Each structure stands twice: as structure tokens, then as C-alpha cells.
Amino acid sequence: MVEPHIKPGQKVLLKPNLLGPFTAESAAVTHPEVIRAVIRLVRKAGGIPAVGDSPGIGSVHRFAGISGVQKMLDEEKVQLLDLKTPIEVDHPKGKRFKKFTLARELYDFDILINLPKFKTHQLTGVTGAVKNLFGCVPGIVKSRYHFKIQKLAEFVEMLNDLADLIDPQLTIMDAVWAMDGAGPTAGKPYHLKTLGIGADCRALDREMLKLIEGLKDFKKVEKPRDNMYHLPIPFLEKVLKKYTSEWPVIDRSSCTSCNSCVAVCAAKALKKSAITPVFDYDKCIRCYCCQEFCPEHAVKIKKNWLFDRIFNLLSRF
Ligand code: SF4
Ligand code: SF4
Numbered sequence: 219m220v221e222p223h224i225k226p227g228q229k230v231l232l233k234p235n236l237l238g239p240f241t242a243e244s245a246a247v248t249h250p251e252v253i254r255a256v257i258r259l260v261r262k263a264g265g266i267p268a269v270g271d272s273p274g275i276g277s278v279h280r281f282a283g284i285s286g287v288q289k290m291l292d293e294e295k296v297q298l299l300d301l302k303t304p305i306e307v308d309h310p311k312g313k314r315f316k317k318f319t320l321a322r323e324l325y326d327f328d329i330l331i332n333l334p335k336f337k338t339h340q341l342t343g344v345t346g347a348v349k350n351l352f353g354c355v356p357g358i359v360k361s362r363y364h365f366k367i368q369k370l371a372e373f374v375e376m377l378n379d380l381a382d383l384i385d386p387q388l389t390i391m392d393a394v395w396a397m398d399g400a401g402p403t404a405g406k407p408y409h410l411k412t413l414g415i416g417a418d419c420r421a422l423d424r425e426m427l428k429l430i431e432g433l434k435d436f437k438k439v440e441k442p443r444d445n446m447y448h449l450p451i452p453f454l455e456k457v458l459k460k461y462t463s464e465w466p467v468i469d470r471s472s473c474t475s476c477n478s479c480v481a482v483c484a485a486k487a488l489k490k491s492a493i494t495p496v497f498d499y500d501k502c503i504r505c506y507c508c509q510e511f512c513p514e515h516a517v518k519i520k521k522n523w524l525f526d527r528i529f530n531l532l533s534r535f
Contacts, residue, residue, distance in 0.1 A: 226264030
């Protein structure tokens with residue numbers, strides 16, 4: 219499977235999803251045994267493997283410890299890299315951006331193998347091959363992209379640009395235990411028993427989407443709504459957002475006041491307080507990074523039920 223892509227002596231970077239402090243059993247991160255299997259295949263093909271990722275906030279080394287990835291890497295004697303050093307890279311063919319901030323560490327390798335986890339995602343519907351490459355943008359710089367792009371369609375276009383630019387030689391998607399429901403971190407493990415393999419990230423994501431379409435008990439994120447808009451008249455924008463958007467709230471009983479959500483919010487729509495962080499919904503761009511990076515799953519997404527029914531009805535036509 220990996221042999222055709224690797225020549226003996228080549229340095230091979232494996233890019234799993236290690237986005238936060240989650241165990242392998244939570245299905246929020248790429249399972250260590252999937253990474254181990256690919257490490258062994260790379261070695262068999264004569265390549266020299268290393269593993270790297272860059273979470274939006276927090277330490278990749280800590281998260282690798284919690285997920286069991288570090289233990290596996292120690293057993294296999296493989297290095298873990300923090301993809302943390304920003305460099306500017308031109309992308310003349312980009313549709314949304316002609317320049318990206320990427321991790322310099324990527325350029326120390328001959329081959330990139332993308333190892334995403336297949337999960338539902340509050341903003342984009344699902345996260346898989348294409349979205350995992352967003353982890354090649356160092357740390358908190360990712361939030362700035364969320365802030366710069368105010369429309370979901372444009373955000374997806376940016377992710378596609380990024381996938382074209384990074385263009386991994388191979389993607390092996392861990393969907394043995396996928397995640398359904400409130401992904402990408404607060405959903406439930408779903409035994410999909412699948413490894414998705416391909417050289418074309420977008421085609422692989424499309425195939426995975428087809429696969430879950432046929433599953434009645436797989437809880438999808440409802441059709442993502444483009445809440446990330448800006449209108450020229452602030453008052454109109456405020457009213458429309460209030461009555462049409464989903465919005466994040468904090469469940470006080472689960473919140474430990476760690477303030478990770480405050481740190482990851484590029485829109486500065488969350489402020490620390492004596493108890494739990496407080497939202498400023500006028501500033502909130504509905505990127506849901508606070509939900510994604512809350513280690514306690516304390517950020518919930520609320521909906522306006524009346525608008526939601528109208529929207530669902532209209533989207534059938
Ligand atoms: S909502 Fe989550 S991320 Fe935010 S302070 Fe509470 S526990 Fe931390
Ligand atoms: S409060 Fe949450 S959803 Fe709103 S902008 Fe900040 S991180 Fe994004």
C-alpha cells in the first residue's frame with residue numbers, strides 16, 4: 219500500500235489527528251495502533267518515519283501522552299514533532315488564498331502521509347482527509363484563518379486550497395472507530411470498521427460521505443448552516459444572527475474554568491470570569507472552535523428551534 223510512494227532512505231512524515239487531550243477510545247484522535255501499523259509499513263518500504271501534528275491550542279506532546287500515541291512511539295522508537303514553526307508559503311493557484319502560513323517542519327521530509335480520523339464536525343459536517351491538513355498550519359494561527367474567513371463556503375474553499383498546496387502522497391483514514399453525533403470531540407465512537415485509503419484527499423472524503431449516507435444509525439451533524447456572515451449594516455447582522463444562527467453556550471456543571479475556549483477564540487468573543495467564561499455574541503463568528511477545543515465537552519450548540527424547522531423544511535427543496 220505505501221511501497222509505491224516511498225523510495226528507500228526517504229524521510230516520511232505521518233500526520234495524524236492529535237487535536238486535544240483525548241484518549242484513543244474517545245475516537246477524537248487517530249488511534250495509536252493505526253499509526254503503528256503505518257510506521258511499520260513505512261519501515262518495510264525502506265522509509266524513515268516520524269510523526270507530527272500541531273493542535274490549535276496546547277501541547278502535542280501532552281496530547282500524545284493522553285492518547286497513548288507517545289507510548290506507542292517510544293516502543294517503535296519514532297520521534298514526535300510539534301509542527302510549530304510558521305513560514306509563509308506561496309500558493310499561486312489558490313482560489314481563496316495565494317499564500318499560506320504552514321509549519322516549516324513539513325519541508326524537512328520527502329513524503330507526507332496524512333492519517334486523519336473520520337468524525338462528524340459541527341462547522342463542516344464531517345472532518346477527514348482534507349480537514350486534517352489544517353493541522354499543518356501551526357497552532358493558534360489556525361484560529362486566525364477562522365477569523366479571516368467569515369463564510370462557510372469560503373472556509374471550505376480555503377481547506378481545499380490547503381489540500382492542493384500540501385498535497386500528501388497518501389491518505390490513510392482511521393475510521394475503524396469513527397465519531398458520530400456532536401463531533402469533532404464531544405460525539406460518540408461509532409464502529410465503522412473502515413480504513414479509507416487513497417492519494418486524492420477530496421475523493422476519499424467524498425467516498426466516506428457516501429458510506430455514512432447509507433447508515434441509518436450514524437448520527438450526522440445536521441446540515442451545517444452558514445452562520446459565519448458579515449452584513450454591511452451591523453444592526454441587521456445582529457438581529458439576523460440572533461434569530462437565525464446556532465450559538466455556543468457553556469454547561470456550567472461540566473466547565474472546569476480552564477479557559478482553553480477563551481484562548482482559542484480568535485474573535486475575542488469569550489472573556490474570562492470568576493465562574494465560567496462569558497460570551498459576547500455580537501463578536502462571535504460561529505466558528506465553534508470553543509466547542510472543538512473544550513476538553514470537558516462543556517460547550518454545547520444551541521438552536522433557534524422555530525428557524526431550524528423552517529430551514530430544514532426549505533432545504534428539502
Ligand atoms: S467551557 Fe470548556 S474550555 Fe471553556 S473554560 Fe469551561 S472547560 Fe474550559
Ligand atoms: S465564541 Fe466560540 S464560536 Fe464564537 S467566535 Fe469564539 S470560538 Fe468561535
